[in-house]
Amino acid sequence: MTPSPAVQLSGLSKHFGDRVAVDTIDLCVPAGMFFGLVGPNGAGKSTLLAMIAGLLAPDTGCVEIAGFDTRQRREQALEVMGIMLDGFSLPERLTGSELLEYTARLRGVGGASRERARDLLEILELDRARSTLIVDYSTGMRKKIGLAVAMMHRPRVLVLDEPFEAIDPASAWAIETLLGQYVDGGGTVLLSSHIMDVIERTCERVAVMNDGRILAEGTIDEVSAGGTLAETFMRLIGVPPQRDIAWLR
Numbered sequence: 001m002t003p004s005p006a007v008q009l010s011g012l013s014k015h016f017g018d019r020v021a022v023d024t025i026d027l028c029v030p031a032g033m034f035f036g037l038v039g040p041n042g043a044g045k046s047t048l049l050a051m052i053a054g055l056l057a058p059d060t061g062c063v064e065i066a067g068f069d070t071r072q073r074r075e076q077a078l079e080v081m082g083i084m085l086d087g088f089s090l091p092e093r094l095t096g097s098e099l100l101e102y103t104a105r106l107r108g109v110g111g112a113s114r115e116r117a118r119d120l121l122e123i124l125e126l127d128r129a130r131s132t133l134i135v136d137y138s139t140g141m142r143k144k145i146g147l148a149v150a151m152m153h154r155p156r157v158l159v160l161d162e163p164f165e166a167i168d169p170a171s172a173w174a175i176e177t178l179l180g181q182y183v184d185g186g187g188t189v190l191l192s193s194h195i196m197d198v199i200e201r202t203c204e205r206v207a208v209m210n211d212g213r214i215l216a217e218g219t220i221d222e223v224s225a226g227g228t229l230a231e232t233f234m235r236l237i238g239v240p241p242q243r244d245i246a247w248l249r
């Protein structure tokens with residue numbers, strides 16, 4: 001029997017007033033896939049990911065995570081998912097280790113929690129800040145602890161909104177390796193990013209989004225069509241108009 005797709009979206013839409021943030025999207029992310037979502041600012045990526053994560057109710061359509069409908073079988077869908085979304089608040093008065101211990105208890109990780117927390121803190125180079133409160137973390141450190149929280153219960157599907165934003169190159173490499181291992185072990189990653197070379201290097205498939213719609217979807221080679229992903233992006237989205245600004249000279 002073929003496994004259910006990790007993420008299946010059918011006719012998903014979301015409006016904010018007159019603005020259509022997500023416009024009737026159908027998308028299938030197969031299990032075991034490293035999948036990238038790219039698009040310009042305001043394309044609707046965060047809105048789409050928030051609906052997938054079950055944190056924003058769609059106006060129309062449905063989301064299934066590993067075969068579980070996020071409305072009808074919400075508990076099961078949330079159980080199999082790890083999420084890191086933009087603007088997700090963290091408990092500021094805990095240290096990174098305390099937050100992972102707390103997450104492990106909430107998620108019922110049990111005896112494996114110490115080893116997992118140690119591995120994640122080490123790989124994400126947060127172990128040196130073991131006793132630092134989250135309120136004192138840098139932006140990049142907050143991203144990294146958010147990723148560790150998402151991974152602690154070893155979910156089947158990881159939904160990550162811009163996990164490489166504000167991350168230094170060495171840490172980005174560590175995160176790429178970590179996510180690569182997770183996918184090699186059968187996990188599914190769905191992430192958004194503005195960093196095209198990371199998407200090209202890590203993802204098997206990519207979707208290009210603009211104005212709430214998916215303009216192209218396929219393997220990196222299919223979507224890039226002999227060029228680079230950045231070139232395809234510019235071709236599909238268009239380049240902002242350029243003009244000479246006299247006062248800059």
Ligand SMILES: Nc1ncnc2c1ncn2[C@@H]1O[C@H](COP(=O)(O)OP(=O)(O)OP(=O)(O)O)[C@@H](O)[C@H]1O
Pocket residue numbers: 016019020021039040041042043044045046047048
């Ligand atoms: N809570 C909200 N209320 C009103 N409008 C919103 C809200 N959230 C998003 N929008 C609008 O929906 C559209 C899509 O926004 P979204 O944040 O999903 O884009 P994005 O692709 O994630 O952008 P970025 O790359 O800049 O993070 C934008 O026009 C945005 O202004």
